[in-house]
Amino acid sequence: MLENQLQTYFGFDGFKKGQKQVIEKILAGESAGAIFPTGAGKSLCYQLPAMLLPDMTLVVSPLLSLMKDQLDFLISHNIPAARLDSTLGPEETQAIFDKAKNGLLKILMISVERFKNERFRFHLQNMRISLLVVDEAHCISEWGHNFRPEYLNLPYYRQEFKIPQALLLTATATKQVADDMRLKFDIPEKNVIATGFYRENLYLQVTPCPASEKNTRLLQRIQKKPGAPTIVYVTLQKTAENVARFLCENHINAAAYHAGMQHPEREAIQNRFMDGSLSCVVATIAFGMGIDKRDIRRVIHYDLPKSIENYSQEIGRSGRDGELALCEVLADRDGIHILENFIYGDTPDKRAIRQVLQTIAENDGFIWEIKLFRLSSEVNIRPLPLKTLLVYLAMEGVIRPKFSYFEDYTFKYLQGPSWILDQFEGERKQFVRAVFDHCHTKKIWTSANISDILANYQTDRRRIITALEYFEEKGWIELQAGQTVEVYDILNQAVDMERMTETLHTLFLKKQTQEIDRIRRMVPLFESTSCISRGLAAYFGEILDFERCGHCAFCKTGPVRLPEPAALRSLSTFDFTELTAEFVQAAGEYLTSGNLAKFLCGIHTPVFMKLKARKMSTFGRLEAYPFMEVIDWISRHRKNTPEKTSID
Ligand code: ADP
Ligand code: MG
Numbered sequence: 001m002l003e004n005q006l007q008t009y010f011g012f013d014g015f016k017k018g019q020k021q022v023i024e025k026i027l028a029g030e031s032a033g034a035i036f037p038t039g040a041g042k043s044l045c046y047q048l049p050a051m052l053l054p055d056m057t058l059v060v061s062p063l064l065s066l067m068k069d070q071l072d073f074l075i076s077h078n079i080p081a082a083r084l085d086s087t088l089g090p091e092e093t094q095a096i097f098d099k100a101k102n103g104l105l106k107i108l109m110i111s112v113e114r115f116k117n118e119r120f121r122f123h124l125q126n127m128r129i130s131l132l133v134v135d136e137a138h139c140i141s142e143w144g145h146n147f148r149p150e151y152l153n154l155p156y157y158r159q160e161f162k163i164p165q166a167l168l169l170t171a172t173a174t175k176q177v178a179d180d181m182r183l184k185f186d187i188p189e190k191n192v193i194a195t196g197f198y199r200e201n202l203y204l205q206v207t208p209c210p211a212s213e214k215n216t217r218l219l220q221r222i223q224k225k226p227g228a229p230t231i232v233y234v235t236l237q238k239t240a241e242n243v244a245r246f247l248c249e250n251h252i253n254a255a256a257y258h259a260g261m262q263h264p265e266r267e268a269i270q271n272r273f274m275d276g277s278l279s280c281v282v283a284t285i286a287f288g289m290g291i292d293k294r295d296i297r298r299v300i301h302y303d304l305p306k307s308i309e310n311y312s313q314e315i316g317r318s319g320r321d322g323e324l325a326l327c328e329v330l331a332d333r334d335g336i337h338i339l340e341n342f343i344y345g346d347t348p349d350k351r352a353i354r355q356v357l358q359t360i361a362e363n364d365g366f367i368w369e370i371k372l373f374r375l376s377s378e379v380n381i382r383p384l385p386l387k388t389l390l391v392y393l394a395m396e397g398v399i400r401p402k403f404s405y406f407e408d409y410t411f412k413y414l415q416g417p418s419w420i421l422d423q424f425e426g427e428r429k430q431f432v433r434a435v436f437d438h439c440h441t442k443k444i445w446t447s448a449n450i451s452d453i454l455a456n457y458q459t460d461r462r463r464i465i466t467a468l469e470y471f472e473e474k475g476w477i478e479l480q481a482g483q484t485v486e487v488y489d490i491l492n493q494a495v496d497m498e499r500m501t502e503t504l505h506t507l508f509l510k511k512q513t514q515e516i517d518r519i520r521r522m523v524p525l526f527e528s529t530s531c532i533s534r535g536l537a538a539y540f541g542e543i544l545d546f547e548r549c550g551h552c553a554f555c556k557t558g559p560v561r562l563p564e565p566a567a568l569r570s571l572s573t574f575d576f577t578e579l580t581a582e583f584v585q586a587a588g589e590y591l592t593s594g595n596l597a598k599f600l601c602g603i604h605t606p607v608f609m610k611l612k613a614r615k616m617s618t619f620g621r622l623e624a625y626p627f628m629e630v631i632d633w634i635s636r637h638r639k640n641t642p643e644k645t646s647i648d
Contacts, residue, residue: 005051006048009079015044016041016044017195018040018195022167023049026131030165031165031185031186033191034170035170035172037195038313038316038320039320040171042169043135045169046059050107051106055128055130056130057107057108057130058110058133059107059135060134060135065270066135071083079106080107081105081107082108084096084110085111103128113150115153116401116486118404130165131163133166133168134166134168137170137181140180141176141180142180142514144173144309145307146309155184166185166187168192175540178192178194194542198533202325202327203324204315205327205552206329206331206526207328207329207331207553208561208563209330209332210332211332214330215246218243218247223252227279229280229293229296229298230296230299231288231299231300231317232281232282233284233285233299234284234302235335236303243302252279253278254281254282255269255272255281257270257282257286259284282302285310285314288313295323297319299314299326300327303338305329306339307518308521308539312540315327332565333523336519337627338623340516340519343512344512344601344627346385346512347385347509347512348381349505349595350501353504356389357398359379360393360398360399361493361494363490367489368399369487371407371484371486372484398500403487404485404486405484408483411447411448411468411477412446414475414478420471420477431463434456434457434459435457435467447482448468521539525539526562530547531548532549532552579622580618582617586613593635593638594631596634597627599616599619600618600619601622601627602623
């Protein structure tokens with residue numbers, strides 16, 4: 001019986017809601033999906049089947065820390081599991097490959113990028129895999145709140161490596177997202193098990209609060225129980241720091257946490273929060289994913305969350321022990337423009353899209369190799385939307401991803417090159433000499449120029465890399481992989497440039513509308529004239545069988561009104577020429593209405609690095625204004641000065 005196996009392998013007395021249904025589907029040889037709230041035990045849906053299926057289970061997870069927790073759990077239950085990541089040395093990596101190929105591993109955890117790695121792909125051909133698990137599977141849907149373009153390739157990888165079954169796990173998916181992700185993996189609707197979003201121990205408080213009063217309100221709230229584990233969510237890194245400092249000055253044991261901080265520092269904060277020596281973390285959304293702390297008593301949104309999906313996930317981290325927890329939004333409308341502006345910043349203009357198409361059209365031959373960051377600054381599209389564009393191009397049949405590799409390998413000699421050379425004889429010696437001859441040493445690091453070696457010696461990439469890895473294994477050099485190069489097949493070099501630009505730009509606009517809409521649906525939820533718990537569940541397609549939960553702002557005190565944003569002085573009162581002079585002078589070919597609006601709204605875009613835009617005194621001067629209004633204002637002015645009219 002399944003219950004016995006659950007007991008044997010993991011020592012649990014029974015299944016949690018939904019687990020058994022999902023596991024039964026998998027054991028019947030089908031694919032399935034699990035939509036359970038955070039902390040509800042999604043991982044077990046693959047962990048138990050992994051022990052019962054004939055071959056290995058491959059788990060794709062977006063976050064290293066998620067993998068680490070799951071791996072620790074598995075190892076502690078003597079389950080043969082491993083994770084591949086870039087921190088492992090070559091010997092450790094090889095040992096994992098060997099085990100996997102010999103059937104000695106039950107679970108292997110990887111990141112999605114790993115599928116593009118040459119060496120991994122090579123070994124994967126020889127592994128037998130029963131099940132592909134996608135954790136945080138909403139990342140695969142463009143309509144999800146955390147779209148990761150690389151995830152769109154997962155269904156193809158599944159085909160390529162002939163993995164019979166798939167299991168998708170997520171905590172938050174609207175009906176649209178759930179359908180989208182299951183269809184991509186051919187999972188029938190009845191195989192997607194959702195357990196519901198309603199949590200009766202969470203008090204959903206919405207406190208109308210103008211920006212100027214937030215600090216005081218927050219402090220008052222925390223002072224009621226200064227030691228209670230609390231997460232305060234903010235939008236911007238600098239807010240995280242300012243609020244944490246304010247709390248510390250008022251004797252609250254708090255620390256900031258955001259993606260701009262160094263990894264060790266972040267880890268230390270997370271550990272202190274976990275063990276209770278730090279009571280309050282003021283964080284951007286970088287914090288919390290994968291944290292399994294059961295006694296979080298308060299989740300306070302100092303700024304509006306990014307979306308209802310984010311809200312649901314973030315509050316879901318509180319009260320996992322089943323005890324009461326407070327989820328409070330200090331709500332005003334001021335932050336909405338900032339959230340929206342992030343989105344506008346991610347929509348490339350037509351000029352940039354056309355430039356990418358141009359690059360493809362002019363490429364010599366049908367193999368297209370790119371370095372993401374270089375292309376990003378060349379065409380002025382941020383890395384994430386550029387990845388999205390590449391996926392769109394693949395969907396439109398223009399390109400097809402092949403694989404990626406590390407372009408240059410750099411290393412440090414731990415033994416002199418002539419000494420290393422002396423370890424070899426005959427052809428091998430010639431080969432090693434050819435490699436070293438085309439290495440270039442700066443002060444400490446030496447870089448191997450692979451294409452130069454290939455041009456001068458009859459060999460292939462694989463042999464060169466194997467040699468460098470061998471030297472490292474021997475302790476003769478210390479090796480570092482360089483920048484990733486993504487390799488695509490060009491399927492159609494003769495596209496109608498204008499039409500394709502239009503098509504792609506329309507796709508981005510559609511995405512932009514969706515995301516703006518996602519933000520705009522949030523305020524009505526908080527100002528709801530009916531139960532907020534019901535509204536929240538309904539957003540995810542679940543109808544609760546009661547009218548009032550009794551523990552949300554509406555049920556407790558009636559409908560809430562958010563304060564109106566502080567009145568802004570009309571744009572027409574600004575001096576256009578004065579505000580734009582600096583940028584116009586520096587921008588050159590990058591002078592488009594879109595870039596100018598981004599500049600004035602303080603939205604970063606790659607070319608601003610080159611232009612040193614952030615250093616200009618007018619950068620971000622219209623930060624508080626909605627992007628669309630600024631664009632309109634610019635267009636009106638530029639119409640009157642035709643020589644500056646932009647094509648976009
Ligand atoms: P999720 O991925 O849904 O957020 P996890 O898979 O991380 O949740 O599980 C949360 C916790 O619940 C883990 O500590 C896990 O060991 C525990 N758990 C899972 N299934 C069971 C079960 N059937 N009985 C008891 N504890 C369980
Ligand atoms: Mg999980």
